[in-house]
Structure formats: C-alpha cells, structure tokens
Amino acid sequence: MDTKNNISPFGPEQDMLYMELALAQAQKAFDANEVPVGAVVVDESGEVIGQSYNQVECLSTQRAHAEMLALEQASTQLGDWRLDDYWVYVTLEPCSMCMHYMKLSRVKGIVFGADSPLFGYRLDKNIPISVYKRDTVRVVPGVGAEKSVNLLKQFFHKKRACSDKRNRKGETTLTRSQAGA
Ligand SMILES: [Zn+2]
Numbered sequence: 001m002d003t004k005n006n007i008s009p010f011g012p013e014q015d016m017l018y019m020e021l022a023l024a025q026a027q028k029a030f031d032a033n034e035v036p037v038g039a040v041v042v043d044e045s046g047e048v049i050g051q052s053y054n055q056v057e058c059l060s061t062q063r064a065h066a067e068m069l070a071l072e073q074a075s076t077q078l079g080d081w082r083l084d085d086y087w088v089y090v091t092l093e094p095c096s097m098c099m100h101y102m103k104l105s106r107v108k109g110i111v112f113g114a115d116s117p118l119f120g121y122r123l124d125k126n127i128p129i130s131v132y133k134r135d136t137v138r139v140v141p142g143v144g145a146e147k148s149v150n151l152l153k154q155f156f157h158k159k160r161a162c163s164d165k166r167n168r169k170g171e172t173t174l175t176r177s178q179a180g181a
Helices: 012-031 066-078 096-104 146-178
Strands: 038-042 047-051 087-092 111-112 138-140
Touching: 012 038, 012 047, 012 087, 012 146, 038 066, 047 066, 066 087, 066 096, 066 138, 087 146, 096 111, 111 146
Parallel strands: 087 111, 111 138
Antiparallel strands: 038 047, 038 087
C-alpha cells in the first residue's frame, strides 16, 4: 500500500481533531492500565459512529484492539458490517490482524499516529496484499504521532517503575530469608 499521495477527504486540520478524539480514547486505556491506544470511526459526512480503546487485559483477548472495538461499535450501530466510505483514526499503526479486519470491513481509509516498530502491519511481509479484491484502502500515517508516542512512553515508563519496585521488594524478601529472618 502506497501511502505517499494519500490524504483524507476531511483535510489535515479535521484529521487532527479526529486524532485528538482517538487520543482521548487512548488516555482511557492508559487510566485503565491498558497499553494506550485509541480509535474512532468516522462516516463520510464526518460524524463519529464508533470509538473505543485497547482492552486486551480487561477483556482477556488479543482481539480487543482499539480499532477492532471501534469498528464493531460502528457496525452494530449501523446494523451492517460493510463500512464503505468510512475512515478509521487510530493512534498507533495497526497490526496485521486489524489491517485485515479493516480491509474486510471495506473501510475507505485509515489515518494513524505513531509507527509501531514491533507489531505494525508494515512489518508483516507475509500479508499477500494483492489477493484482496478491494485493495483501495488509503493510509495516512503520522497524524498526531508525537502525542501518541508520548502517551505510550509514559505508560511503559510507569510499567517499568512498578516492576522495578516489585523486583526491589523481591530482593529485600530474599535477603531477609537468606539471613534467616
Ligand atoms: Zn491490532
């Protein structure tokens, strides 16, 4: 998928506003101790018809990525899985699973924030993109990327701080037991 000449029909300013909504969803994930990723689904008139955040831990399933949940919400509201002419705004580059799902849902385009160097769909060289009958999904990367990266950094910093604290406690316990306390 070539992303060079892709733009959304809403324009850069409106893209940023939708991304702010997705970032607000990501903040909800952060507050719930989930990896902070948020997504919104917008119809062709610009109305938001789905929004959600990553809930993998809470729902105990890898399926609960932000864009999957936002798309499900949109489909439920519409009573149709076909989301032609809809756009998805997501704070992090989608993984392969979500990219497949969005293509199968026939979305028109995807605007994403930060690159995902570990799980981004662009790393998956095995996706035979060309087999898709409808391979016209447009992708606009890098919108609000800095804010998304900052939130992710804050989250993993907090996680590391907690696990360091746990490790230090573990060391203390070990020392005590070694000392026969
Ligand atoms: Zn995903």
